[in-house]
Amino acid sequence: MISNFENSILVIGRNGQLATSLSKLGKESITCIGRPILDFNYLDSILEIIKRHKPRIIINTAAWTAVDLAEKQKKAAMQINYLGAKELAHVCNNIQIPLIHISTDYVYDGKKGSPYIETDPIKPQTVYGRSKAAGELAVLSENPNSIILRTSWVYSSCGENFVCKIINASKKQSSLKVVADQYGNPTNSDDLANAIIHIIPQIFYKSPKKCQGIYNVSGTGSASWYEFAKIILEESKNYGLLLPKLTPIFTSDWPTLAKRPKNSCLDCKKFKDIFGIRLPYWRSSIKKTISEIFNKN
């Protein structure tokens, strides 16, 4: 029961998508800390800040998530995704608590013809992916009692995510072009937060040592970015959005600084087998997010 964890789950990150979802769901069990109090650019202060909170477990949602910008600001992305994660794991080991650390589908190279499993070799193609991969390795080596959750294509009603980008672009443009040859699993941030909250009691019941390791966990069902955009627009029509013309394009028609994986679908069987949870089908979860977006505007 999550209610047994009153004030003892500490989330790193405050205004991000996942931190916001966790704080909504976790109520009195969860405390979120982010910048300026805890900033991964100032590693020396992390131990003291964390000790003050006396957590039983930490969830690290903090990350540099600007995929293209990371190509130009490698050092800054590495500082957050690698060195910040490493120091946090070091601190968790020092005070002997487990760490749930969030990672990404972009650690895979995207060339596999079927969903990735956790033991597939990782070969990130971008600075963001490499910084997250370095973070994973450092987290497990600094604190072996860490649980790494690789997720993908996270969206919510707040933040700089694909759903908000498509809706905002549709308000300004009469036509949109979206790549139709990159596939993945859209993941609702609230669904992911819900799964994380449900595994915490299990981690303590079974022991962190038994649960440690890497898990893929993303929304059920796959899509191309184009298919994802199509559903976003279909749902948004119910709220009066004037639909732009939507055209499927090839990756080569949408040049980006960072190369996105062609296929980053995740096989989440291990997570289901160990924790008994599968995230909802993404096409049902998107409806709630679209309704939240239009109802807050």
Ligand SMILES: NC(=O)C1=CN([C@@H]2O[C@H](COP(=O)(O)OP(=O)(O)OC[C@H]3O[C@@H](n4cnc5c(N)ncnc54)[C@H](OP(=O)(O)O)[C@@H]3O)[C@@H](O)[C@H]2O)C=CC1
């Ligand atoms: N977004 C996506 O599509 C995906 C995300 N992921 C991973 O999931 C996790 C959560 O992502 P999401 O919630 O979408 O990310 P967001 O970009 O929405 O939020 C990022 C969070 O990182 C925090 N942060 C950034 N810089 C620093 C810093 N210098 N010091 C401390 N905290 C900092 C922000 O802090 P503050 O609250 O202070 O603003 C914010 O809470 C990340 O690990 C990400 O790599 C994985 C796959 C897909």
Ligand SMILES: Cc1cn([C@H]2C[C@H](O)[C@@H](COP(=O)(O)OP(=O)(O)O[C@H]3O[C@@H](C)C(=O)[C@@H](O)[C@H]3O)O2)c(=O)[nH]c1=O
């Ligand atoms: C907005 C837009 C994007 N695209 C393309 C660009 C790119 O190939 C793909 C996705 O675009 P974005 O840049 O919005 O998404 P991106 O920032 O690549 O999203 C990633 O974020 C990081 C943090 C992760 O960890 C990943 O799982 C993934 O969610 O869609 C279009 O073709 N048309 C458009 O109008």
